[in-house]
Amino acid sequence: MHEEEYYEYAGFGQRFLAIIIDVIILGVCGSGVAMLFGGLFIGTAGGSAMLSDGEIGEGAMLVGVLLYLVFIFSMMVAGWLYFALQESSSKMATLGKRAVGIVVTDMEGNRISFARATGRYFGKMISGAIMYVGYIMAAFTEKKQALHDMIANSLVMKDH
Template identity: 30%
Template sequence: MNETMVGYANATPVSEQRYAGFWMRFWAYVIDIVVITSLNGILLSPFKFVNDGIAISVGIWTVTGIVSSIVYFAYFLLMTKFFGQTIGKMVLGIRVIREDEEPLRWSDLFFREVIGRFIYRVFNFLMILYIMVGFTNQKQGLHDMFANTRVVYDR
């Protein structure tokens, strides 16, 4: 029997994952914010030449605010879905996985990257909950718990 198997006939392999802690994830996020800010700078610079540089409003929101929010959420959602990691995570050698190590699903990532991040952004005082990553056994934030995901070191 394989040494990664537990002593039962229909046992599943036990993976030995190293979970990424608070500081690795923090620095990955900082890198991602630099990337997103750069993307927004490229995408939003034409708006400076429209309407004499005055922000175009759609109800209570500005067009640039809407576009920058879409870029923010789409970046995290699409990068994590297609690569399992954002550019910041790639640089630091960490990735997002499901708890059961199956491929990431859109529903997992929607809860993790859109709902979780939306909650943190709307209720700024909840940002303090990111500190949970440093104190949970599997280094999970609240958004990881919503989606049953983990952030681990790449092998």
């Protein structure tokens, strides 16, 4: 257990920069996955996708829609695992958070569990769904907690 007074809460700017870095990392990885799925689509349906009148066939459309749904689902799972696994790890931070020198802790400054990190991740959906007010709260609350931090009973601290 750590003494809370020893740590400083991470500011809104640090948290914002960290999420930008994490979104870029996930976007680059997602682009690679999208290219893979695009290649699968072309390889699976590419040769027979066009009908004689130049229209895309129903089979190709179905394959495209299914691959798109698999891609979306895989990106959701990848995002969840990216955040939850790293924030519950011994590093206590995603790559973006590490880059700006902040960590995610419980209310006593200890590492959070995978379950708590999962709750924090899905709490971000609520933070974003209310016009990002849940995120903006971090700039105004006493412990600089966003709504998803409050939901998960967690803190984001400067890494000393």
